[in-house]
Amino acid sequence: MDSPDLPRANTHVRRRVTAAMVADHAGVSTATVSLVANGKTQGRVSATNEAKVLASIKELGYVIDSIGSSLSRGVSTTIIMVAPDISNPFFAKVIAGVRSALGSDYQLLLSVTDSGQLPSAADTRRLLGLRPAGLLVDAPDPSFLEELSATGPLVLLDAPGFSDSVPAVNLDVAQGARDLAAHLAAAGHRNIAYIDGITGTTTFALRRSAFLEAAAKLSMQVPEHAQLATTIDVGSTANAFSKAWPEWKKQGITAVVCATDTHAYGVLQEARVEGIIIPKELAVTGFDDLPYSENSNPSLTSVRLPAELLGRRAAEQLLALINGQELNTAQLTLASELMVRSSTS
Amino acid sequence: MDSPDLPRANTHVRRRVTAAMVADHAGVSTATVSLVANGKTQGRVSATNEAKVLASIKELGYVIDSIGSSLSRGVSTTIIMVAPDISNPFFAKVIAGVRSALGSDYQLLLSVTDSGQLPSAADTRRLLGLRPAGLLVDAPDPSFLEELSATGPLVLLDAPGFSDSVPAVNLDVAQGARDLAAHLAAAGHRNIAYIDGITGTTTFALRRSAFLEAAAKLSMQVPEHAQLATTIDVGSTANAFSKAWPEWKKQGITAVVCATDTHAYGVLQEARVEGIIIPKELAVTGFDDLPYSENSNPSLTSVRLPAELLGRRAAEQLLALINGQELNTAQLTLASELMVRSSTS
DNA sequence: CTGAAAGCGCTTACAG
DNA sequence: CTGAAAGCGCTTACAG
Helix, strand or coil: CCCCCCCCHHHCCCCCCCHHHHHHHHCCCHHHHHHHHCCCCCCCCCHHHHHHHHHHHHHHCCCCCHHHHHHHHCCCCEEEEEECCCCCHHHHHHHHHHHHHHCCCCEEEEEECCCCCCCCHHHHHHHHHCCCCEEEEECCCHHHHHHCCCCCCEEEECCCCCCCCCCEEEEEHHHHHHHHHHHHHHCCCCEEEEEEECCCCHHHHHHHHHHHHHHHHCCCECCHHHEEEECCCHHHHHHHHHHHHHHHHHCCCCEEEECCHHHHHHHHHHHHHHCCCCCCCCEEEEEECCHHHHCCCCCCEEEECCHHHHHHHHHHHHHHHHCCCCCCCCEEEEECEEECCCCCC | CCCCCCCCHHHCCCCCCCHHHHHHHHCCCHHHHHHHHCCCCCCCCCHHHHHHHHHHHHHHCCCCCHHHHHHHHCCCCEEEEEECCCCCHHHHHHHHHHHHHHCCCCEEEEEECCCCCCCCHHHHHHHHHCCCCEEEEECCCHHHHHHCCCCCCEEEECCCCCCCCCCEEEEEHHHHHHHHHHHHHHCCCCEEEEEEECCCCHHHHHHHHHHHHHHHHCCCECCHHHEEEECCCHHHHHHHHHHHHHHHHHCCCCEEEECCHHHHHHHHHHHHHHCCCCCCCCEEEEEECCHHHHCCCCCCEEEECCHHHHHHHHHHHHHHHHCCCCCCCCEEEEECEEECCCCCC
């Protein structure tokens, strides 16, 4: 019943526009179309043909098919970032940094896993099957990396403790912890409490041990019973602090160092309710320097971790790898910065 | 100088293992390898050959190249989800829902944009160049959709106000807002304040108008000057509430409805500081039912939006579309649920 | 400057 | 049950 000879343009099945169709339309070969579509005309395509092809591309709405292109080139123009946890503002900034460094030559795609789980071997393999131009892996666990042997360009983010030869960009949380200790010591504090997270995340362990060590050197006490761990949320920290404070006060605690700003918000909140004067009676500090820390009441002293820069540097390293350059240094460590605000001075 | 005849297995350049290599190794054709690798052996490959190929696949570590496969099949096994904002716990739950519905047949990849920006036309085109099996678009803006005409399987999430023919899964925030109004009316409240977000997000507009309308029907007043808008953060809401409260109190306001739980936390925090008794003196409510709302002090009455279900249903609809099924209903709307807690009773 | 042709790795009618 | 062959859409030496 159909008239197979009629164009099906109006049947709404709109076939994919291919280079061959453009070539036909422009009266050139697909080789020429490819050259023009990829902007490689310099000394290889006449101005006339270039113009013809450009016009046809526009008229037909041609877009290079990246599947065909990838197969032909042997590699895609996609960069895949694998991340275990994306639901926080810190990660959003990391992404922004990655995107800004990547520019428009590469397409960034994220692969996330369920609630903090790292990708399975099978997932990983399938990712590689997409032939990404490069892989960015955030907060990997060592075993994950082993599955990825010989994968092409790969840069780790926030991956302390990996072999020096693996390209990685890390955050120097330890330095921030030391700066924090020095700041508190200079303000005359001698007895400090520490509120930690309860997850055993590497970065938390680093924050704590670096701070404790620096505090000891500066003759500050962080008594065992003034060390606490709670989930990372305002409410439970407020409760825990509320319970602990009478005893802490008795023992002369004058400052609380928190492993995250969120913990610190809990302390600030409870302190206000109980009428504890900050920082006169109690100094409070956090880590991460979340946006709200500038506007909390009082504003919060915090160790800022350069999220955007972390993403940017990682992407830059990856681009270098993709372009076949030798990395000057496989691993970069980014300095953290102590933001001193009203909660301590 | 090289001996081109020697295998290069030990040169660490480990070439990609192809179906042809497996075929050689097993002594069969690539067609057979393909059949076995895809589990399509039923009545088409002898048990002997199947075993041989399986062994070779294992020994060589063969993985189907999805680029080649996609080109051949005409479509990939990738599902791309486009989202403007991923940095919140709500979105993490949506993702979890999507993943659970997708199972292991498809690979979920996320494409995010810079800070709340929607993808550009160019970005979108490139995404399509990857020939995804389907596209999931979260909170799209109408113009974005126009660029995507005739793309294959597509499901929108949280996209109120689109043409009925576009497959979408939405949240019935309006019903939640009405339930909330009924709840407050039943508790005897007559004068209500409303704290909104300042971004013009569609869902916020819906929450507000639905609540105002229902309140009016129930003879509750929400005076103009008792309506406020602040950024979505605890601190600025606390400040704004602190300023507004004396006047509100004078005018007999007994409940504050907040457009998000985060706003509500700000009110709760400030109320505790000022010694306002909740809910006796002031009832407080939120939207979203974030995890902390269960543990806040007091716990927060909130309209729960089913994030996980949103993701799951959207993925299910998409799978149906991919399998060529007709959708019974193009658009689904998921009920919200009022979680009544101590902040109102 | 140009185009015919090979090739990327896979899948799938097709003939046997 | 099996394999040779065509084809997916592109890129890139290669010959002219």
